[in-house]
Amino acid sequence: MNTSLFLAAQAAQQGGSAMPMILMMVAIFVIMWFFMIRPQQKKQKEIRAFQNALKDGDAVVTGGGIYGTVKHIDLTNNKVDIEIARGVVITVDKGYVFGSVQASQQNQSK
Template identity: 85%
Template sequence: MNTALILAAQAASQGSPMPMIIMMVAIFAIMWFFMIRPQQKKQKAIRAFQNALSAGDSVVTGGGIYGTVKHIDLTTGKVDVEIARGVVITVDKSYVFGSVQASQQNQGK
């Protein structure tokens, strides 16, 4: 009988789980606004840049290589980038991250 009273008292003292649920939702919302949402915006901007890529654009690859786009093969998703006079490398279109002008502006900040 004492055990039943002790269990009933513990159940009554625990209260509602609602504050814990509200706190978890608040933490997720804060994470979404400060981490996930800005990353999604950045990815969207990179994808828009990659889709607007054309021959003659000065670009920076994911490996940090600066060059000029010479040819884009839309069927395979490969881009030929000239990194020096007469030196052309082929990279995947998804590894061309930005223009040279944008990267130089970011370094000046």
């Protein structure tokens, strides 16, 4: 009889110890979201806003690090024609145009 009482008490203790573990997991997730996920989402939102505001003549940098000037934007195919040298025009997906030349130069000077 003492054995079953001991096992019941042990089971009660184990059930009680799960709550702090769950709270710790939730706290870790909240911390990760606040310091990692949330800033990344904000940055993605800024990039999308920049891509949607592109216009002819903007100086841009592509995802591959190519600097150029926007010559034409094809919204139906989601492509951008970028002049990288006099008379040299490349076509890239609009999603690979990440920033303006001025913003990238400011980031390099920091």
